[in-house]
Amino acid sequence: MCADTTDTIAPDYKNTLNLPRTDFPMRAGLPKREPGWLERWERIGVYDRLRETAGDRPSFVLHDGPPYANGHLHIGHALNKVIKDMIVRSHQMMGNDSRYVPGWDCHGLPIEWKIEEQYRQKGKNKDEVPVLELRQECRAFAEAWIDVQREEFKRLGVTGKWEDPYLTMDYHAEAVIAGEFLKFLMNGTLYQGSKPVMWSVVEKTALAEAEVEYHEHQSHTIWVKFPVIRSVDATGARQSLRGVNVVIWTTTPWTIPQNRAVAFNPDLSYGLYTVTAAPEDNWAKVGEQYLLADNLAEDVMKAARVDAWERKQDVTAEQLDLMVCAHPLRGVEGAAGEWDYDVPMLPGGHVTDEAGTGFVHTAPSHGADDYILGVKHGLPMTYNVLEDGSFRADLPLFGGALIFDHKGKEKDANKRVIEALADCGALIARGRIKHSYPHSWRSKAPLIFRNTPQWFAAIDREVGDGHDTYGKTIRQRALRSIDELVQWTPPAGRNRLHAMIETRPDWVLSRQRAWGVPLTCFVKKGAKPDDPNFLLRDPAVNARIVAAFEEEGADAWYKDGAKARFLGNDYDPDQYDQIFDILDVWFDSGSTHAFVLRDRADGTPDGIADVYMEGTDQHRGWFHSSLLQACGTVGRAPYRNVVTHGFTLDEKGNKMSKSLGNTVAPQDIIKQYGADILRLWVAQSDYTADQRIGPEILKGVADGYRRLRNTMRFILGSLPDFEESKRVAYADMPDLEKVVLHRLAELDDVVREGYARFDFQGVFQTLFNFATLTLSSYYLDVRKDALYCDADDSPRRLAALTVLDILFHRLTTWLAPILVFTMEEVWLERFPGDDSSVHLQDFPETPQEWRNPELAEQSNRVRDVRRVVTGALEVARRDKVIGSSLEAAPIVHLPEEVEAMINPAAFADLCITSGITLTSEPVPEGAFTLDDVPGVGVVFAEAEGEKCQRCWKILPDVGTHAHPGTCQRCNDALG
Template identity: 50%
Template structure:
């Protein structure tokens, strides 16, 4: 706009221009503003629940999967809790009463280790501290981190019932978990079994499938000869007579340390085997191979050449076919110790293949699930114990007593110990080694300690997956039926958890640690069966509710057993798998507050939950433990829907690691940019897949945020002073406003649906496009002249402000769950006494706003507008014009191209001083001519009516009318 020096009259018309004014700043300043907004919210979550309950709103329940109370939150926590907050806030926005109680997992090894480290630093061993003192230290440690994480989650803007959070270590919670455990005990689904389980020597406890992760590992590999000692008459004379040499069955294994535990060899009934004789060895070797000409070896035909190659056998003869059935062998270490003097039978096993190895599987029933099953299937019941809880051979193991499979102390903790090399040395000494090597393969590790695990035979407590229940179904069948009834977001989650449940073994629930909820039961020493007595159970749960799990360990057995003789019963002091703990959270967090179960308080919930939301790894973890616990005790899953998200990687798609320095700390992002930036990043990514984050990606997020903020800021400035008296009815709206209202109708439909289906990306991305394309690049640009220069009561200006009001009301609602701080600031700027923006529901959008014809019209207009804009930009670059208002474009094209312009002012659409549309030709072309008219001193338009009003000779007629109005108002 021109100042006084540019006008002959010397008047400065800038004061008459209705420029946008707002205290809402361009720069967010989020790190400083957000804490103040959080403080102003107070207990916003409770306020929202009370408001919705007063409105009799339908109840929606999101159940929180508990993070572990150990350390500051990381970017994965931030992603997870932000997604949950999107759900909570969007359901409030859609008009629901929302139940969301944040919780924490508190028991388990990581906290135990931290406390052990603390005692070691004080020069104390764990066993020098009473269990009660140790458990109290664990409890205090977890409580401290709950407080820290709660504050960090609140800083993210996460709404929830923080004052009534749950924790698996609370006394009443431990009592509820014990009660759930008793349900399995009393229903007959619980049993004690001795079988190989995944065992962590470092942690001295059994582990479940959900606690295992796989990492590449280099293992020693050995090919071992088991001399044949006997056979049935089904075998050839060459084998039975032993005329040339005793033949040996060859096995291959990557766990040499399990050879002392060998009791059998498994073979595949459908595999073709042969008896081979070595005729010559390779020459020129730097070492002497262990095989010799004349040796007779039994291997699978398909693998013979591969075996002979690693053994450095140059030539060989296939003597005959060989059926392994009925063969018996000597243990390869029998010559070194009488302790290995037992016979080793060959047993048929369906798990044996000829894909790798030798076609025979060394079978140690105490150290492998398949080994155990085939051993039992052939009528063998006694399973040898060879390795103790520390991963060392028991004293009764010949040749190797005390040697460790895994190191459990010192700097080498988690590394393989001397067991493997010692066994290999003894096999060489016994002449039983055929070959050895090394192999990199995927090996199971504890997800907590990151140390390798072993399979070890121990007595443990299990929940049966396949025992018939009251309804004649099994726990596995109930769980699979529940999966079929559950909605999955994304749908692929269904097949993932289904495959895991279909193939999972019985649920191993016992652990040999101190910090956890006990398997609080007694076992009859005579029968080995758990005591089933409701009065005993009631006394146990009451004691735990009063004094926590410590009561089980410290109070006399007689306090619980009543009339039962304590001498007859064994008190179980194992603790429950932490997955069982968290698998029970639905019982004490949801069901306990379900009015259907008698709850009458002001924080009602319902069971089952509407939604569980966690990372995709929880298909084998929390989703599954809740599924099994709910199906086992209540016949169904405790949820109706499951949403899973992927994992956060760095900008290069690589796993984050503190040691690599490629992590993104949410606290740093919040401190530098604000929580709304982090939240907007979450909204923009496809959470169902693995997502990436880093400085460049966050900068892109900041750019997107700036577009949203500037849009809201422009609306705030343009709407100053707007009230209902200024509102223009729909039937008086110009075509452009009619189109924008249609776009609001479309977006409102899509946003509601996207929120209902948890597609947050499909909220923010269309809204961003609307702000950039429909508003900034089209609507705001076209209506800028009217907003600034039309007199306030002009129809066109009233229409624009009416529509901008509707845009503001919806943008601040739609974006409230995603960027709540910024939308709260915007709402409070316009309505300082309007309450919290978070308490709103999406305004109802009239069906009359839908106008497909107007949408089609503006699609055609924008096609021509794009061509005109390109021509104007080219003219600016060539300095033919200074700006669009200097231009008077002549646009030529087919009649069909201009149908959409009927009833429109083309110059207004093009943002030029004038325009001509000429029908002709097959394509739209533009000639950019100069606007050959005087320049209005107020609006800078070059139009023919400049000077038409003698009172304002420097102004166009429209501007003269507006200034006359302004002068009258200020006279």
């Protein structure tokens, strides 16, 4: 019989093996196939079916921070929406009724700016276009982009109520936004004030901090003398300080005509300095005396080209506090007395000695710190700068001077102020500096701080609404919400927003534009802002406004007769002014909790979202405005969790820029790889920090995807004939299968806890390592022999198939929130049908009996021994002693207590050898060992016998059975 077992005469047993059978392709072809799954999900209504069958499942709602409807999606949009989708899908599959209503931000400057650009191209003056016509064109523009962006978001595989999104320009939304504004009117926090705000001379409107970005800008720098005209000593007597000058340094020369004080810091060290040597033509003259911060004196003298100087004496904070200066333009010819006023010296903690002179010129109308200091000390405001960035025409010396023109280019204001200061001898130096400077995020033009009447929400005024659980003011409520009501991912988000809320000024609500929801209020003509009757507060008027907006949208405010219509018969329209400023667009998006979470049937029972998730820039944007708005209307934050992601950079860590040519468009990634590869990139990234993306990174993602796909393909190929009747009970399974099930029980905890913490990177990396290492490189590799070669009804084979079925259900569902298309493909390969979808499934529950930590610990020790065996086999393979591990039957020396754990036959299968010998004899000299597995050594030995022509094991009994060239097992399997 043995002579009949040679390869040349033995039968071909390949067709008797249970080799994997599946139509699941190795090549995914995602770009072409994904649209088909999208159509299928829409056809069978997956999202709505989940809602219909929700029953008493707990509500879970991620409230969508609305993207702006004005252009194609960029990679940041894709990152954002995919993270949201993974949150929604994972929480659905963990047993919640997880709802997602996508939304769009439709109002505001960017869209209006686009329409104005179109007007300019046509030679039209936007100020001559009727406001209702302009608003309709803005609405149409937004509608067109919403349709484009909706399809681009859906192509990413994002689930949601796409056919019924929320839009801030919907009539109901505009009515609610107006209603929310009117709550501020009625609760006493709305007021009109005059204070400096970020102002765009290009867009002619105030901007919120969230609409500002910082770019490098070259500014003028000047060192200016403020002559000390008197001081008061301890007795109250005035003292002359003739010839002494306080020197200030500024990068905004145009603000000098608006100066009202000079600030110093009492904690800094100051001195009186005298110029002892300088060039004859120098602005800084010999004998002049300057008050300077000691740490900056040398820098100032060098900038002023002073050759030598002396420090005369200390100058104390008490002395500075008693000084009074003259404005540097005081008494200048042609000034008409405009600047003939005293300039006090005032203490200010914002003054530093890091740059400048240690003294800060203070123009309350043109700086945040300046304004605060001015309010504290009662400084007068100035109104010299108009909305187009020009000085008022009647301002002496500088009337009509322009700071920036309508394109954001610097004009003559700085130059004229510098020349006037130089002519009157007020300068000691000038220069240029490149520094970070605020710009409009839309026009990219530089901004100015400008004092202008605006409407504000007071965040430190008591809110008269009764929602006092978390505080009486908006700031108190916001800070307590941050600390007590919200979980932050990552935790640093809490610190960032807390610091912003802690120090922020009142909220500027008004914008001088046309496209948006107007400030729906009326003011009494002739009344001053501090007059109790200045603002009309009437619930009946408010109700008429909201009802009209509900029917006609915010356009109702601009229609003929609107004032009389809303005031009704109780008020004389001639006695009131109607306000036509529009609301800050952040108030719109900050109000979305009211018309989405509160008002929609698919909102939340208490109007509070489970999650807000946006980029880290939204700490000053949507997270911020939503918090302030809700604290002003419902008394607390509108969210329970805030999750933030970083920015997307190129492969080198550079910010993406069209000019640099390093942008990566999501549409291009989808065309080349498919949306699942883009989603997998998101899952593999630590989204809480900045992420990198580029061609090489995407290649790596695609390679990992192929490895995972191959694992799923093997599982599918092994299960085509598996039926429920073949399932093996846990108690009857071999230890290897029980260990895999124990690992699945552990993974179930990791997956659920990871998804609950929004840790997609942790979930995916854990599952990927399990699938490609524990499964492909270990369990599946070991069990291939049993799956292929055992008899169909072999208990070992059926146990393995049972575990593969369990693995199938868990891996497909656990990975479905990430790889939405691929896991659907895997699921449908096994469970086809018109109503079938992995996205209708939940994560399977894990039986408690699978948890067997003692067996798992024992398995770990056995796997350590296996590592020594495979290491020895690798040496033999390297030395060409063997070609396959089945040619070996090594002798393993190991401690008695470990030997007692191991079944030799099962261990041979585990090591994929034809045989193995275990012995507790001491490890002999020359045996293969590993330092980290003490007491274990392997002596190589070849397997004895012939090669089975069916399973390829080399065994002594091959050729002694009825079927030629087979071992006992294969002979029995053949029947």
